[in-house]
Amino acid sequence: METPAEAAATDPSARTFSQVVFTDISRSYPPSTAVTCSYTLAASFQPKARDWVGIFKVGWSTTKDYHTFVWVEPCVDVEGQQSVIRQAVFKDYYLPKDEIEFYQFCYIDSAGQVRGASTPFCFRNPAEQSMESSPDDDLLVITTQEQVDQSVREKAELQRELLQITEEKESLKRALEKEQQEAACLKSQDEQKEKERSQLVRELLQTKEENENLKGALKHQQEELDHLKEEMLTKRTEQVEVQRESAAEHEKEKYDRAVMKIKQLKEEREELRRRVDARSDEISSLNSKIREAERELFRMKDSVQLLQVDLQSSEKEKEKLSAEVQRLQGLMHNMDDVKRENQELCRRLSQQETPHSSPDDELKVQRQTLVCQLQEELAAEREASRNSKRKAEVLDRELLHVREQLEKMIGSHEQAERKSNKQELQLREAHEVIADKDSIIEDKEHLIMLLTNEKEELAKENKTLFSDIEGLRRVCADLQAAAPRMQPDSAPPAGAASSTCETPEQTENLYETIGSAAGPEEEPSLVCRHCQESFPFITRLELEQHEQSHRVCPFCTLICDGMEQSEFEDHVYSH
Template identity: 30%
Template sequence: MNPIGPESFSQITFTNIKPSYIPRTDIQCNFYKRQEFQSGSKDWVGIFKVGWQTTKEYYTWISLSSSVENEVLFKAYYLPKDDEYYQFCYVDQNGEVRGVSTPFQFKEDDNEIVIVTTQEEMENITEENTRLKKKNQDQAEMIQTLQAQLHTATEKNNTLEKENMDQAEMIQTLQAQLHTATDKNNTLEKENMELQVQVKNLKEEIETMKRDNLEIKLQQIGLQDLETELEQKTMDLEKIEAKYKKLQSENEAKNQAIVNLTGLLKSCKEEVAQQKQKFEVQASMLEKEKKLKEELQHSLENEKMKAMDLESNSKNNTTILRTAEDSKIKLQQQLALQQEHLKKMENDKKINDNLEELNDRQEDGVKVASSWG
């Protein structure tokens, strides 16, 4: 069963729940649904022992497809035979609990049972009741502390999400710069090829002039004019060669810039992947912490109910002492869970320190990228 908060239980409300039912008799269970709640054909109502953790822990159940609207009837043959505390639970077709009733017992009418309780037993019961109230108060304070810690962790997760978005934008910017540099490099290579063709044509033209037209030029315009024209052609050739060398140098610089941008982009992607993995671990731990808080709150509600039952049913000392012992075991288990939670909070702190270190490295990466832009 997926973790469900107490707000989901308010979809269904059970009515006319008695504190106890007579054993070996049929029980009628009534409830009503909130207007916005949409029931399914496979919804069902079950009887669970107080303290259940999953919907698989039902004692018995009835499908709503075989019942009157907002009413089910549990036959006496299928009901519990002990005097433990139970409650009705409404479960939808997705396996999620949508409503729970107040606890009740299966026992004979108190008016038909006479129990003799000594003054010492009454004092023990009163002392146990006081101790349970103190533990309930301590648990309530612990839940408030956990809620504050959960709020802090949620804010940190929101900050990490914003940083991930900023890194994604930075990667897009670097990719755009890389694309622009690549286009410029292609343009320079094209111009370079065109200049090489021009240089080759000029050299061929000069050689042709030297070889085929030297005598004609000397005869028509004189040796001086030919030398002047040859000198001019040589100067043009030198200018073109200088421009070619300059373009070649710029091309090499652009290539080096592309290599640097590619390496920076790869490094940023790796850091984003590592941070994403750590963020997923942080989210998983946050989810577990939320579930622990819900379990503690549910346990606190159960303990409050049991304390009320201890006050109203002080004559039934046998049942009260057994219930108090069960509560003691559950509280010990919850204390162990709280100790485990403290260890997890220490791990959260270590993760946050690592994230701050990663943020510093990312800021350095952004500065480098800005200098190239």
């Protein structure tokens, strides 16, 4: 198992931790005085403008736990030197006031990494330092057992920290020595690279002579290449003209179809509007009929209520008449009794009457008058009974007539309700038809918008095609104008090549020009922006025709080549 010092030596972080070494660090500094710390920079370490040195309490965990810091002074380039000794000065105002805790200096670079740390120290007065360091003084110190135990524990912790710091120091020294060895190895490698570079320069000088021999062949190939370019340009211009004519005819046919389709859609829209207007007139007439039926229904309801009131009054009158008839029937029974009494009285009078007696004459006169009165009363009663019967019959007929009218009104009311329900159903169906027509009109308008957008895109593509054709014509004219200017007198003399020494960058540029001139001119491969398929030997017009052959959703740019026309339209309408 390796020790902490060996682990620090093998750890890459420890390697960076040892790039700055603090020297001449005292065990204690007096408080309220400026403190100067010295540190040595490794040869491989290059300080930056944002590096800083900070005072940290022993046991810190992150670089943000500093007590105070100072920026590192800017310096000249120290790369390549063996070591550089620098200093950092901390003012007394910002120093810690605690005389018990231990602190250490740490060098932090601009990236926030620790590049070096010092041994622990504290801030104490010289008198306190001398008092602690003189064990022979006659000074009696009274402490408790807890304080003694605490001081023992602190001493043990300080000893462990001191041991750990010494191990870290040794590991840092070993890492520094290892870095110095690596720097020496790198130096030797740089020397070897310089030798290899000089050898490469010599090889490049040799290859220059071979390149001079190849330039004559390259000129001949260049002339043949120019001739081939001219032939290819003539063929390509002819192809572009043919393709442009075919594309223009195709675009014109497509535009004519779109215009015809738009006209047809406009005619359908006008027809739908006329139908909607006719249906709206029908709906308004139905609404007026429904309102009239409702008013008629309300009038019928009022007449039914009046008939019901008349029926109730006639029933009450009928009850009164029936009571009167019963009373008259009782009177007729009484009349029968009176008749019987009158007959009995007449019979008695006939038995008792004697001729030539004046009392009998009086009785007879009285009887006759009584009989006349009774007959008159009886006739009046009979007439009253006949009148009551006739009145009852009239009331019965009126009641039957009222009932018939009531039944007719109820039937007409039910018929009106059925008619109103039927009209409401027709009105609901008409509203549904109108809603369907509105949705169809919206779909047609959306389709018209899509067609107009497609027309605008086609116009834009046509403009781009014309611009591409103009660009090709300009390129063709430039190539024809540049062909006579290409002469073989641009080659440098052979003596100049042997007398001058070129750099490796110039030689690489020379190789690039030779490679570009030796190889045939390769056209860049074009890529479809929909299916991302590359076409190496294709023109821009052919690529645009290939892109137009795709069926692409104008909203989500989804390729719908495998969909049917109805599925594609449903997908577009779903947006």
